[in-house]
Amino acid sequence: MPRNNRDRALLAVTVTILVFMVLAAAMGGWPRSGAAAGNNQILQQAVFAYYERMPDHIYKIPEADLKKLVDAGDQSIYILDIREAKDFAAGHIAGAHNIPFKEVGRNLDKLPRDKTIIVYCYTGQTGGQTTAALNIAGFKARSLNGGMNNGWMKAGYPVVK
Numbered sequence: 001m002p003r004n005n006r007d008r009a010l011l012a013v014t015v016t017i018l019v020f021m022v023l024a025a026a027m028g029g030w031p032r033s034g035a036a037a038g039n040n041q042i043l044q045q046a047v048f049a050y051y052e053r054m055p056d057h058i059y060k061i062p063e064a065d066l067k068k069l070v071d072a073g074d075q076s077i078y079i080l081d082i083r084e085a086k087d088f089a090a091g092h093i094a095g096a097h098n099i100p101f102k103e104v105g106r107n108l109d110k111l112p113r114d115k116t117i118i119v120y121c122y123t124g125q126t127g128g129q130t131t132a133a134l135n136i137a138g139f140k141a142r143s144l145n146g147g148m149n150n151g152w153m154k155a156g157y158p159v160v161k
């Protein structure tokens with residue numbers, strides 16, 4: 001369950017985007033013939049499945065839990081930093097890979113399907129959006145609580161360059 005206003009805002013943004021996608025498809029906002037109609041149906045099913053299978057952690061990971069995984073060198077996770085490249089270069093979580101937010105869609109082939117992708121941005125907003133999209137696309141993804149600024153850095157955890 002959302003723990004605070006930031007969590008609620010993140011969840012609201014995610015829900016709004018997904019509801020818009022479903023409504024647009026249902027109202028004919030997208031092409032309805034042939035393969036496109038089939039794709040719409042597949043997308044709707046994926047969105048419904050996303051909500052039906054919503055886990056208690058709502059695809060978020062607390063910063064302390066990620067710290068433990070990083071410290072343990074856990075190989076079951078893939079840390080995805082979606083901030084701008086210059087900010088990644090200035091300091092990122094050890095082992096993270098950088099694909100800026102707007103470039104994630106065209107780089108899905110670089111993401112692993114056999115690991116849990118831990119996404120982080122600056123404050124958690126775009127990280128939450130990316131996490132929802134990845135889960136709907138069939139990846140296993142979770143969003144770092146509070147992102148880099150309000151989560152990881154606020155907790156005083158280290159970054160590497």
Ligand SMILES: O=S(=O)([O-])[S-]
Binds near residue numbers: 121123124125147
């Ligand atoms: O990346 S952000 O959502 O925190 S602005």
